Amino acid sequence: MSTAPSHAFSAVETEAVYRAIAERRDMRHFRPGAVDPAVLQRLLWAAHQAPSVGYMQPWRFVRVTDDALRGALRALVEEERLATARALGEREDAFMRLKVEGMGEAGEVLVVALADGRERHVFGRRTLPEMDLASVACAIQNMWLAARAEGLGMGWVSLFDPARVAALLGMPEGAKPVAILCLGHVDAFYPKPMLELESWAERVPLAGLIGENGWPAA
Template sequence: MSDQAFSAAEREAVYRAIAERRDMRHFAGGEVAPELLARLLEAAHHAPSVGLMQPWRFIRITTADLREAIHAQVEVERQRTAEALGERSDEFMRLKVEGVRDCAELLVAALMDEREAHIFGRRTLPEMDLASLACAIQNLWLAARAEGLGLGWVSLFDPQTLADLLHMPPGSKPMAILCLGPVTAFYSEPMLVQEGWAAPRPLAELLYTDRWGQP
């Protein structure tokens, strides 16, 4: 054990947050206290980022009209996704895929504009800005779980349409609609597993040694 390790109780809490994090769709309304929201966003802001570019931008949605407009955009894409799924269309439409109207706080996570100027770590892998944003969202997710709040990542939207709605500058790009707030209970396992949509694969099937496909 490294002498830099956390205590046993602290380590257990970290691993528990990771194991019990869920992509939540069912919310109980309520509110998130301003100081708690600030703490969660600060946790997101502590994420690693390539070249320390910190490409994340968070837009807090505070008006009912704007929330409703975002919900309408999600609904349009939900219908289009159902059509694209073919024989699984009806099964998909029975799933609850967002909590935009029900959550206490609604955030849009986006990539900054003028990202092309940042080449440190991105010359051959420009998508590392997205990886950095994903790390920030994961930080937010884990901190929310530790605080007893649910968070759901909604990706059912057209990026340009949402960017236009939010008056985002050219070159920026919304990547996630984040539903945050109190929940009655956390799912005991991922919701898509509970609903029979998909089954998780064990780590052993995804871990290789020395070359692709070699266990």
Template sequence: MANHQFTEAEIAAVYRVIAERRDMRHFLPTPVSAETLAKILQAAHQAPSVGLMQPWRFIRITDRTLRHRIHELVDEERKHTAQAIGEYDNTARMAEFLRLKVEGILDCGELLVAALCNHREEHIFGRRTLPEMDIASVSCAIQNMWLAARAEGLGMGWVSIFDPKKLGALLNTPADAKPIAILCIGHVSTFYNEPMLVETGWRKARPLTDMVMENQWSTHE
């Protein structure tokens, strides 16, 4: 039987990059080389997608004024999110959220917007009963970018605090396309030892044992 396993060093590198991936918010202004950015985007394009629909579209933001307008949209939604947290939880939690750094849009070396493609209704294979598999496919592409960026020594942050209709209008996307992620990529002074929301005390990560069931749904609450 053929041995398709990677070498021990290669296997260790795969698990290491997964373990050390972080959703980054703090960046240095150092530019990202065009070669490295191309490699990261190629990693995204090698992601699996249901029915091979490849629903990911990436818009690179190079205009500084546009970057500031995107930041304004995010800041607007940040305030709405804080208000919703206050109504759902309490005002102390709302204030705690407002103290969090939720993005690095104005600081990162590269800014991209990931969007779902238009004409998605034409892709039926794998989506007839699960149309949200288009989002799952784009998420796989973004995860590939995260891992590739970390392997290259770069940080990446996924910003989802924005109104997709307003961002779509700003970027002139087709009506049936949908922005789902603002991606900050860049050099960092250090990577967080743990996810930032854990380090800041916002939330504790639950163990794997709480997520794995056998034969039927069971609760660990």
């Protein structure tokens, strides 16, 4: 006799959800090829289904299809990559060996931004104003999982100056870009997160992150 909650998905459906979570990767290697417009629309739909604090829906998406504009955006990323490398000190050389973006090969490049006028939304943000960013992160994760289920790779690039990207894309005052998403076809998904494969970092054990009635024990 099944003990699954009455509202649970079927076993196959549940397994698919957990598989998408487990196999999602921050991709940096793409092969050329356009993304089917219908698939792209489904991924954006998935992003737009994300939860948002106070139902503010603060996400905005800019699809970058102009080659010159994409090149200018990539130049800003490269500038910040070099600055980040210098700031890392003794890990500079190791960082410079990492591939941090796939903007030149990905079929789609999208910039995700926080909308302007967010100060109007007080519900859920009076003491935690950063919940607008948390809401956008949920939208990006929805899109990421949907992309994995569709067999497409996606990578989140965060090496850029938000003000300069906002100016480049003509965003209104108060809007703030938070992610450059590379989306496209891949030859294979990494067997582990790329930074684990490159020995940059390892996933910490879950047990050490969970506390009961207080902060997790060290």
